[in-house]
Amino acid sequence: MLRIAVPNKGSLSGPAAEMLHEAGYQQRRESKELRIVDPTNEVEFFYLRPRDIAIYVASGQLDIGLTGRDLLIDSGAEAEEILALGFARSTFRYAGKPGTISGLADLAGKTVATSYEGIVAAHLADNGIDASVVHLDGAVETAIQLGVAQVIADVVETGTSLRNAGLEVVGEPIMQSEAVVIRRTGADGDDPKVQQFLRRLQGVLVARTYVMMDYDCRVEQLEKAVALTPGLESPTVSPLHNEGWVAVRAMVPAKEAQRIMDDLYDIGARAILTTAIHACRL
Ligand SMILES: Nc1ncnc2c1ncn2[C@@H]1O[C@H](COP(=O)(O)OP(=O)(O)OP(=O)(O)O)[C@@H](O)[C@H]1O
Numbered sequence: 001m002l003r004i005a006v007p008n009k010g011s012l013s014g015p016a017a018e019m020l021h022e023a024g025y026q027q028r029r030e031s032k033e034l035r036i037v038d039p040t041n042e043v044e045f046f047y048l049r050p051r052d053i054a055i056y057v058a059s060g061q062l063d064i065g066l067t068g069r070d071l072l073i074d075s076g077a078e079a080e081e082i083l084a085l086g087f088a089r090s091t092f093r094y095a096g097k098p099g100t101i102s103g104l105a106d107l108a109g110k111t112v113a114t115s116y117e118g119i120v121a122a123h124l125a126d127n128g129i130d131a132s133v134v135h136l137d138g139a140v141e142t143a144i145q146l147g148v149a150q151v152i153a154d155v156v157e158t159g160t161s162l163r164n165a166g167l168e169v170v171g172e173p174i175m176q177s178e179a180v181v182i183r184r185t186g187a188d189g190d191d192p193k194v195q196q197f198l199r200r201l202q203g204v205l206v207a208r209t210y211v212m213m214d215y216d217c218r219v220e221q222l223e224k225a226v227a228l229t230p231g232l233e234s235p236t237v238s239p240l241h242n243e244g245w246v247a248v249r250a251m252v253p254a255k256e257a258q259r260i261m262d263d264l265y266d267i268g269a270r271a272i273l274t275t276a277i278h279a280c281r282l
């Protein structure tokens, strides 16, 4: 039975459960459940604090974990990222009161408040900056106003929390994060159960980012049309009852679908339609 760690709270927990559900796995019915077994898929899910997941996975008791890249790196645990999941995207940045800190060098001698001491201490050391780090559990944006620190280092997504606290970012982002699948460093990469789990999640990622496009076009325009919709391998082309016409079917990136439809129309394609993909294996 594959043993998988899933975030039980916070920004990662809802979207992680949703993705697992879309991949065909049973998920817990209420948020107090800490462990469930999905007998059909032979998987056991453990709902753990996002911060602890890398530590559990590194210990070898759990095969796989879903967590944030920033949390993985911050933990320093012996675990590695094997698949990026595209949700809970954020940057990790320093911020301070406007006009007080203009660049990294100004951090010297200051106190930095953060919930991610591992990332911050390593970043300061890598840049040869001697600054103190104070650990806070959350809501670190308030630390400057209350005099606990002159600088904060925190997750920034829309920047609303910083703006509300009257702070501005300092320097370049320390890192880009998103939800990731992790396993113990050096674990067996060929484990068929792990490979099947990853294929299912990749299927969800593809189903979320691609649509299926169908259209009819004249044989003379086929090469131009196929160049617009190359598909993953190559498009399916079928004859139509009307001679001189073919039907074409290909997967296209959802974000580009409208532009591709316009371009196909311009070269004479007709009956152009898209449909959602619910699941796939590449
Ligand atoms: N506003 C946000 N937008 C995108 N990702 C976020 C946001 N806040 C936190 N994250 C990501 O969520 C993970 C942090 O997990 P955590 O459970 O601490 O989330 P949280 O939302 O801060 O929860 P809590 O405040 O309950 O502790 C990190 O990978 C972080 O990058």
Ligand SMILES: O=P(O)(O)OC[C@H]1O[C@H](OP(=O)(O)OP(=O)(O)O)[C@H](O)[C@@H]1O
Pocket: 011, 137, 138, 139, 140, 141, 154, 155, 156, 157, 158, 159, 160, 161, 162
């Ligand atoms: O740039 P934004 O879109 O505002 O998002 C970033 C904020 O979201 C998270 O906070 P959360 O709400 O999880 O509270 P926390 O600080 O207690 O973790 C993070 O710690 C930032 O404060």
Ligand SMILES: [Mg+2]
Pocket: 010, 138
């Ligand atoms: Mg938080």
